[in-house]
Amino acid sequence: xxxxxxxxxSIHICLVxxxxxNGCDIEVAALLxxxxxxxxxxxxxxxNPRECDALLVTGTVAKQWQEKLVEFYDKxxxxxxxxxxxxxxxxxxxxxxxxDKVSAPVSDIIPVxxxxxxxxxxxxxxxxxxxxxxPPALASYRRKS
Amino acid sequence: xxxxxxxxxxxxxxxxxxxxxxxxxxxxIAEIPSRFRDFPEVQKELCISCGACIFSCxxxxxxxxxxxxxxxxxxxxxxxxxxxxxxxxxxxCPTEPKTLVTGENYLIMEEYQILPKEKVYIADEYxxxxxxxxxxxxxxxxxSFHNNMIVIDQSKCVSCGDCINACPVKGAIKEIFILNIxxxxxxxxxxxxxxxxxxxxxxxxxxxxxxxxPEKIIKMEYPLEEFMEMGRSIIPNEEIIISTLExxxxxxxxxxxxxxxKLCNNCRLCVNxxxxxxxxxxxxxxxxxxxxRECLRCSICHQTCPFGVPExxxxxFLLKDEKILITLKxxxxxxxx
Amino acid sequence: MSYIPIGPIHPGLKEPLRLKLKTEGxxxxxxxxxxxxxxxxxxxxxxxxxxxxxAYLTERVCGICSNAHPITLIEGxxxxxxxxxxxxxxxxxxxxxxxxRIHSHLLANSIYFLxxxxxxxxxxxxxxxxxxxDLLEMISGNRILYSWNIVGGVRMDIKESHLKKILKNLDExxxxxxxxxxxxxxxxxxxxxxxxxxxxxxxxxIGARAVGPVARGxxxxxxxxxxxxxxxxxxxxxxxxxNEGDNYARIMNRFDEILQSINIIRxxxxxxxxxxxxxxxxxxxxTIDYRYEAPRGELAYIxxxxxxxxxxNITIRTPTIMNLEACVKHMFKDSPTIADAIxxxxxxxxxxxxxxxxxxxxxxxxxTEFKGLQNVxxxxxxxxxxxxxxxxxxK
Ligand code: SF4
Numbered sequence: 001x002x003x004x005x006x007x008x009x010s011i012h013i014c015l016v017x018x019x020x021x022n023g024c025d026i027e028v029a030a031l032l033x034x035x036x037x038x039x040x041x042x043x044x045x046x047x048n049p050r051e052c053d054a055l056l057v058t059g060t061v062a063k064q065w066q067e068k069l070v071e072f073y074d075k076x077x078x079x080x081x082x083x084x085x086x087x088x089x090x091x092x093x094x095x096x097x098x099x100d101k102v103s104a105p106v107s108d109i110i111p112v113x114x115x116x117x118x119x120x121x122x123x124x125x126x127x128x129x130x131x132x133x134x135p136p137a138l139a140s141y142r143r144k145s
Numbered sequence: 146x147x148x149x150x151x152x153x154x155x156x157x158x159x160x161x162x163x164x165x166x167x168x169x170x171x172x173x174i175a176e177i178p179s180r181f182r183d184f185p186e187v188q189k190e191l192c193i194s195c196g197a198c199i200f201s202c203x204x205x206x207x208x209x210x211x212x213x214x215x216x217x218x219x220x221x222x223x224x225x226x227x228x229x230x231x232x233x234x235x236x237x238c239p240t241e242p243k244t245l246v247t248g249e250n251y252l253i254m255e256e257y258q259i260l261p262k263e264k265v266y267i268a269d270e271y272x273x274x275x276x277x278x279x280x281x282x283x284x285x286x287x288x289s290f291h292n293n294m295i296v297i298d299q300s301k302c303v304s305c306g307d308c309i310n311a312c313p314v315k316g317a318i319k320e321i322f323i324l325n326i327x328x329x330x331x332x333x334x335x336x337x338x339x340x341x342x343x344x345x346x347x348x349x350x351x352x353x354x355x356x357x358x359p360e361k362i363i364k365m366e367y368p369l370e371e372f373m374e375m376g377r378s379i380i381p382n383e384e385i386i387i388s389t390l391e392x393x394x395x396x397x398x399x400x401x402x403x404x405x406x407k408l409c410n411n412c413r414l415c416v417n418x419x420x421x422x423x424x425x426x427x428x429x430x431x432x433x434x435x436x437x438r439e440c441l442r443c444s445i446c447h448q449t450c451p452f453g454v455p456e457x458x459x460x461x462f463l464l465k466d467e468k469i470l471i472t473l474k475x476x477x478x479x480x481x482x
Numbered sequence: 483m484s485y486i487p488i489g490p491i492h493p494g495l496k497e498p499l500r501l502k503l504k505t506e507g508x509x510x511x512x513x514x515x516x517x518x519x520x521x522x523x524x525x526x527x528x529x530x531x532x533x534x535x536x537a538y539l540t541e542r543v544c545g546i547c548s549n550a551h552p553i554t555l556i557e558g559x560x561x562x563x564x565x566x567x568x569x570x571x572x573x574x575x576x577x578x579x580x581x582x583r584i585h586s587h588l589l590a591n592s593i594y595f596l597x598x599x600x601x602x603x604x605x606x607x608x609x610x611x612x613x614x615x616d617l618l619e620m621i622s623g624n625r626i627l628y629s630w631n632i633v634g635g636v637r638m639d640i641k642e643s644h645l646k647k648i649l650k651n652l653d654e655x656x657x658x659x660x661x662x663x664x665x666x667x668x669x670x671x672x673x674x675x676x677x678x679x680x681x682x683x684x685x686x687x688i689g690a691r692a693v694g695p696v697a698r699g700x701x702x703x704x705x706x707x708x709x710x711x712x713x714x715x716x717x718x719x720x721x722x723x724x725n726e727g728d729n730y731a732r733i734m735n736r737f738d739e740i741l742q743s744i745n746i747i748r749x750x751x752x753x754x755x756x757x758x759x760x761x762x763x764x765x766x767x768x769t770i771d772y773r774y775e776a777p778r779g780e781l782a783y784i785x786x787x788x789x790x791x792x793x794x795n796i797t798i799r800t801p802t803i804m805n806l807e808a809c810v811k812h813m814f815k816d817s818p819t820i821a822d823a824i825x826x827x828x829x830x831x832x833x834x835x836x837x838x839x840x841x842x843x844x845x846x847x848x849x850t851e852f853k854g855l856q857n858v859x860x861x862x863x864x865x866x867x868x869x870x871x872x873x874x875x876x877k
Contacts, residue, residue, distance in 0.1 A: 014491075016491060016498075017497060017498055017520075018498070018519070019519065019520045019521065019522055019835075019838075020520075020522070020542075020545075020835070021541075021542040021543065021544060021545040021548075021627075021835055022497065022544055022545035022546055022833065022835040023542070023545030023548070023626040023627055024545075025496065025497065025545070026545060026546060026589065026626065027625070027626065029496070029589075029593075029608070030608065030611070030612065030615070032605060032608055033605060033608035033609045033611070033612055034605060034606075034608075034609045035609060035612050047491050047492060047495075049491070059520075060522060062518070062519060062520055062521050062522065062838075063518070063521065064518045064519050064521075065498075065519060068490070072491070087204065087226065087227060087228065087229050090226035090227070091206075091224075091226045091227045092227075093204050093227060093229050093542075094203055094204045094229055094538060094539060094542055095522045095523075095524075095527065095542075096204075096205070096227075097205050097527050098205075098381070099523075099526055099527065100522075100523060100526075100527065101521060101522060101523040101526070102522055102523075105226075115226065117184075117225040117226055117228070118230060119228070119229035119230050119231075119627065120545070120625070120626050120627065122177075122625065148599070148600055148601055148602045150671070151600075151602045151603070151665070151669070152602070155602075178616075178619055178620045178623075180619070180620065180621070180622065180623040180638065181619060181623055181624070182623040182624055182629075201534070203534075203535040203538040203539065229538070229542075229627075230624065231538055231627070231629045232623065232629060233534070233538070233629070236637070248623045249623065249638060250623070250637070250638075253637060253638070255760060257634070257760075257761075257762040259534055259632065259633070259634075260534075261531075261532030261533075261534040261535055261791075262532070262790070265790065300762075323789070323790050323792065324530055324531070324532075324792065325530060326788070326789075
């Protein structure tokens with residue numbers, strides 16, 4: 001009970017970029033600025049998988065990431081949620097063509113809870129998606145187990 | 146530590162009081178500027194199903210044309226997971242007003258279309274019968290008729306292929322794939338080489354059979370399956386291969402030279418006649434030899450030889466049901482006796 | 483002596499990359515860079531595509547210099563076609579390029595301040611950057627990927643009402659940058675973390691072929707804008723450079739370039755001529771080597787076109803390749819602590835998405851480790867006579 005309550009109000013997210021163009025990553029970084037001020041919603045952005053609740057995955061999955069992403073996902077303590085950001089993570093976008101070297105989408109490799117389409121999505125869209133989908137995903141996980 | 150000092154400094158400056166009092170959400174978070182390119186909206190009724198948006202889309206598979214059975218409409222559908230919000234489809238849409246709308250891109254109406262094309266359509270003057278059916282069929286008005294000629298305006302054309310469907314003459318409007326011209330050349334090269342080898346082998350076989358009449362027309366079939374497999378490794382698109390083959394076989398006329406060594410009397414008349422130096426005399430073995438790689442198939446040796454060693458056939462081709470039909474005619478050129 | 487691996491995902495690095503630091507106690511003696519977490523094969527995809535699609539692809543090579551990449555391609559194509567755009571088009575392109583440069587430099591500096599844990603300044607700069615992003619979005623329709631440049635002109639015009647907003651926002655940005663610059667210049671702790679750290683001499687900078695603000699921070703007075711026809715004809719452009727060659731110089735150089743860019747935009751808006759914003763231009767077959775000053779330095783595009791504007795072959799060389807080399811070879815030697823190594827790494831403004839231009843595979847298609855040119859030597863028997871570094875080779 002108490003855990004759920006607290007978890008809803010303080011989400012730690014970890015940003016992983018798996019190839020792409022950086023556009024989505026800097027839009028996530030823009031969320032830190034005073035205008036969007038991610039921390040007022042209780043979201044804390046860092047890069048440490050071992051102490052986060054939700055993974056933000058951006059980018060097409062480059063060759064090196066295929067196995068590493070699974071390892072990375074396993075490091076995240078449970079309950080966990082995954083948000084895929086951008087056309088790259090959802091379908092490979094412009095890089096998913098004949099003769100490509102990527103293995104998008106992300107959902108083929110790890111389970112994805114929420115998707116934010118766009119190339120890149122606006123920061124407001126990312127923030128609202130995280131706030132809308134991550135707490136229920138965390139809560140439902142608990143019920144399952 | 147240093148940041149703490151800066152906080153102290155900021156507090157000392159007292160500016161924070163003003164900011165605290167005036168704090169409010171900035172309008173830019175909620176307001177989206179008018180030029181913002183969101184996922185395009187589709188106005189189904191306006192679509193002429195030309196496919197320009199599909200050709201233009203840099204992210205493959207983001208736009209699909211869908212047919213709605215009930216409303217009898219064909220219209221584009223956008224897959225939001227693949228769309229990269231570049232707005233190019235909106236820009237190239239040729240309808241007026243535009244079928245697709247996003248940001249302010251739908252206001253772009255340039256004279257000069259920059260649609261990237263996979264195919265170019267060209268009217269063939271000689272075959273055209275000037276029926277003007279294509280002019281009516283074109284939804285965009287890219288085809289015009291003046292100076293007694295059909296002219297396709299390449300800067301307006303969206304490569305929809307309506308004109309080819311309307312044209313009653315086969316080959317009067319030509320469809321050229323421009324993305325892989327080099328590969329198409331390679332296909333043409335290999336098919337001609339294959340065909341020649343095939344004909345050579347077959348004729349050799351036939352000659353050995355009793356009752357072979359050198360004056361008769363010979364017919365044979367070249368099965369395409371093997372070739373298609375090889376072709377797919379060059380161009381993965383079967384449609385392009387078939388259309389290239391069609392274009393080749395319609396036009397191709399091949400001279401085939403069969404060198405029958407048994408008849409040769411080593412008179413060496415042909416050696417000096419050959420313009421390429423493909424025929425040589427081998428002193429050690431006392432034999433005249435021909436190098437097929439150098440040979441131009443000009444038939445001079447055929448006209449020179451008094452014994453009929455080089456024999457000339459003219460081959461024509463037709464592509465039909467996965468096969469190339471070959472007709473071989475012995476050349477009508479007189480043989481000097 | 484011990485090795486400390488950092489990355490690929492690490493709080494200090496914003497993009498995936500593995501740094502292997504060789505340390506003696508706290509001192510960093512040497513470093514090794516392992517790339518490959520970002521490879522997408524943009525050049526392979528671009529081959530045999532019409533330029534319209536390649537322009538979108540090059541924009542997505544890097545999301546931060548997303549104006550520099552397409553404009554290098556497009557101006558190169560225009561050079562092949564021997565097409566000279568109208569003065570208005572040239573001015574509009576300059577405005578856009580400089581706005582993009584300001585946004586990139588602000589982001590670079592802000593990430594440096596976040597890396598040395600001075601969050602206040604870092605987040606101030608991020609907020610200032612939002613104002614520039616607003617302008618970019620207002621002009622082109624997207625915050626990051628503009629899709630605004632095309633061969634023969636630009637897609638949308640900058641109207642009078644837009645100009646007013648640009649000037650207003652630029653005034654705000656200028657005053658904020660002045661204030662932040664003063665904080666950086668006079669702050670004692672900031673100075674302690676920045677001055678005399680990560681030094682690189684002018685000779686080393688030239689030897690490592692460093693480009694952009696990294697080279698200019700070490701006293702190399704060069705900028706590709708000096709050779710760009712628009713800048714020569716209409717703006718008397720002088721590159722800004724400093725002689726210190728340390729972290730402080732590189733960051734200060736960026737601050738000064740922001741102010742310079744603001745002045746260039748003001749000049750361009752003052753003299754903005756009238757004219758068409760888009761003209762007809764057909765692209766004949768040809769080849770070109772075109773260079774342009776991206777926010778991070780020299781950006782080179784070498785490509786070959788076929789008929790109907792199809793790109794036959796393309797090679798992209800991005801600035802971070804050389805800067806990373808300079809950083810690893812020369813700057814890390816001077817790093818007193820490991821924490822400073824990260825700070826030094828951030829001052830070169832690394833953009834890994836740009837840098838990933840090559841991946842080395844074995845016969846089965848798996849990634850292998852690339853150790854200099856040994857792999858190549860093993861395969862071909864003799865050593866190929868190239869002076870290029872491992873990252874510089876295009877596969
Ligand atoms: S979705 Fe678009 S903006 Fe995001 S990383 Fe991919 S290409 Fe860049």
